[in-house]
Amino acid sequence: MPGQVLRVRGVSKRFGRHKALDSATMHVPEGSITGLLGPNGAGKTTLIRVSLGLLRRDSGEVELFGRDPLRDPRARERVGVVFERPVLPDALPVKVLLEHAARIYGRDEARDVEWAVKVSGLAGYEHKRFSELSAGYKQRAAIAHALIARPHFLVADEPTSNLDPVERVKILNLLVELNESEGMTIMVSSHILAELLRVAKSVVIMSRGRVVSQGSPEEVIGGLRSVRIRAKEPEALRAFLESRGVECRVSGLNVVARLDTGGASKLLRVLADAVSEGYRIYSVDMIEPGLEEVLGNGS
Amino acid sequence: MGLRRFASLARIDTSDSLRPPGFDLMLLIVSILGAALVAIQPLTQPHTAAAIILNPTLFATSIFLALRSAGGITGLIQSGLAQVYMAYPVSRIQLLLVLLASRILAPALALMSAPLLVAAVILYPVVSSDPESYLVMFSAYLGQAILYGLAFTLISLRARSPGTATIASITFYFAYIVSSILMATLSPALREPLLGELADAMSLYVVVNRYLSGATVDVWQLALVPSLVAILFLAVVAYFTRRFEPV
Numbered sequence: 001m002p003g004q005v006l007r008v009r010g011v012s013k014r015f016g017r018h019k020a021l022d023s024a025t026m027h028v029p030e031g032s033i034t035g036l037l038g039p040n041g042a043g044k045t046t047l048i049r050v051s052l053g054l055l056r057r058d059s060g061e062v063e064l065f066g067r068d069p070l071r072d073p074r075a076r077e078r079v080g081v082v083f084e085r086p087v088l089p090d091a092l093p094v095k096v097l098l099e100h101a102a103r104i105y106g107r108d109e110a111r112d113v114e115w116a117v118k119v120s121g122l123a124g125y126e127h128k129r130f131s132e133l134s135a136g137y138k139q140r141a142a143i144a145h146a147l148i149a150r151p152h153f154l155v156a157d158e159p160t161s162n163l164d165p166v167e168r169v170k171i172l173n174l175l176v177e178l179n180e181s182e183g184m185t186i187m188v189s190s191h192i193l194a195e196l197l198r199v200a201k202s203v204v205i206m207s208r209g210r211v212v213s214q215g216s217p218e219e220v221i222g223g224l225r226s227v228r229i230r231a232k233e234p235e236a237l238r239a240f241l242e243s244r245g246v247e248c249r250v251s252g253l254n255v256v257a258r259l260d261t262g263g264a265s266k267l268l269r270v271l272a273d274a275v276s277e278g279y280r281i282y283s284v285d286m287i288e289p290g291l292e293e294v295l296g297n298g299s
Numbered sequence: 300m301g302l303r304r305f306a307s308l309a310r311i312d313t314s315d316s317l318r319p320p321g322f323d324l325m326l327l328i329v330s331i332l333g334a335a336l337v338a339i340q341p342l343t344q345p346h347t348a349a350a351i352i353l354n355p356t357l358f359a360t361s362i363f364l365a366l367r368s369a370g371g372i373t374g375l376i377q378s379g380l381a382q383v384y385m386a387y388p389v390s391r392i393q394l395l396l397v398l399l400a401s402r403i404l405a406p407a408l409a410l411m412s413a414p415l416l417v418a419a420v421i422l423y424p425v426v427s428s429d430p431e432s433y434l435v436m437f438s439a440y441l442g443q444a445i446l447y448g449l450a451f452t453l454i455s456l457r458a459r460s461p462g463t464a465t466i467a468s469i470t471f472y473f474a475y476i477v478s479s480i481l482m483a484t485l486s487p488a489l490r491e492p493l494l495g496e497l498a499d500a501m502s503l504y505v506v507v508n509r510y511l512s513g514a515t516v517d518v519w520q521l522a523l524v525p526s527l528v529a530i531l532f533l534a535v536v537a538y539f540t541r542r543f544e545p546v
């Protein structure tokens with residue numbers, strides 16, 4: 001059984017009256033890609049920040065590489081972080097910034113900067129300042145910055161949220177490549193089901209500050225009942241899905257499908273058939289189920 | 300934290316806090332100002348020369364610290380850069396020391412020493428007669444700038460927008476100056492010399508200048524600003540390490 005890079009036990013966190021995390025418990029197995037899935041406001045970013053020791057927790061325990069990151073900064077020595085909003089100091093060219101960052105981590109500034117620039121796909125743009133880069137290359141610069149520590153654990157908080165579909169796929173493929181070729185443990189958060197299903201080997205579902213379930217995608221996603229599908233012709237797609245035994249309804253420009261039987265696998269197979277038959281599908285998103293509903297279906 | 304790690308993080312942050320052209324322009328202006336002030340009047344004592352140069356420079360430095368350096372800390376937090384820094388394997392106290400070094404100490408040192416160096420060249424015969432008193436005056440002004448800088452930092456850490464931080468910092472600065480002036484003005488009217496002594500003590504450079512000129516100065520007057528610096532430093536450390544959370 002693999003070890004655990006990150007263990008979070010019973011962590012709660014309040015911002016004033018708002019309870020951002022409510023006794024959250026989860027773990028990230030070594031070598032895995034763990035998807036942190038939940039709607040906006042579910043507490044994913046707060047969980048990531050608490051896990052890294054950037055925010056204080058009101059209660060509970062966090063162990064990152066066996067250390068409490070809030071009290072022991074050495075816990076972050078083998079951790080790279082890509083934040084939701086890519087931001088880096090922009091008074092320096094990205095390459096110079098990466099060289100300074102490499103020194104902070106005690107890395108070889110020439111070799112590791114070259115590697116991070118190459119792997120992140122930033123080559124050719126590393127001499128520009130951060131503010132001069134396009135959104136896609138800003139994200140790549142943020143990834144290069146996260147990789148400069150040659151991390152064993154890469155945390156990416158909604159790394160595709162500001163990107164176009166082509167860039168999204170590239171970034172997700174990069175995460176898979178880092179996991180497979182470098183053996184890097186990865187935790188990636190998203191509110192988009194389809195994205196996480198592309199990469200995650202383990203999924204953590206969050207809702208209203210609580211971790212409602214954790215397990216393999218099949219174990220966990222199968223328990224979530226509703227998926228919103230944006231399609232060009234929602235009525236036609238609804239009819240197709242119903243003809244294949246998927247219970248669904250049209251809501252505006254979307255088709256909302258229930259996952260009562262067969263779970264995500266069945267729905268994804270049916271959607272793949274729909275696409276091959278010419279239906280245009282723009283996105284597939286998880287819809288936050290009611291907390292009781294999720295808990296009732298959680299593994 | 301090793302010196303190499305400290306220097307690298309400070310280099311990254313200094314690239315933002317001392318970013319041209321704002322800082323470069325300010326440096327040029329205070330240097331020219333220093334040269335002009337010592338060139339237009341006869342000066343025979345090094346500490347008096349230092350005081351004449353550093354009085355307006357302290358004002359410029361304080362405004363710079365409020366607008367760019369400490370105010371920039373709120374921008375750092377708002378932009379998300381603070382959490383990028385915090386994600387490095389450094390403790391909060393280490394990060395705070397880097398921020399204070401790059402956003403308070405470095406600009407204050409540079410802005411206040413540049414005109415002083417220019418004046419030292421122009422007034423070499425005067426300054427070389429007693430360089431220690433010249434440097435002691437410089438230290439007094441630097442201590443005063445650090446006092447303001449620490450107060451601005453505390454305000455910036457608590458503020459939620461750079462605009463609010465800047466306005467609150469400048470309000471603090473003027474309140475400090477005005478309260479000192481009020482006490483100095485009211486002291487003879489109320490026949491309360493302690494008020495006047497307190498007004499003097501609120502500006503370390505005033506009491507140091509008086510001391511270097513041979514006037515009687517109480518120890519508590521010399522100790523007031525350093526004590527305030529120590530208290531503010533502890534308050535900033537306590538807030539940053541125990542309460543502060545990046546947005």
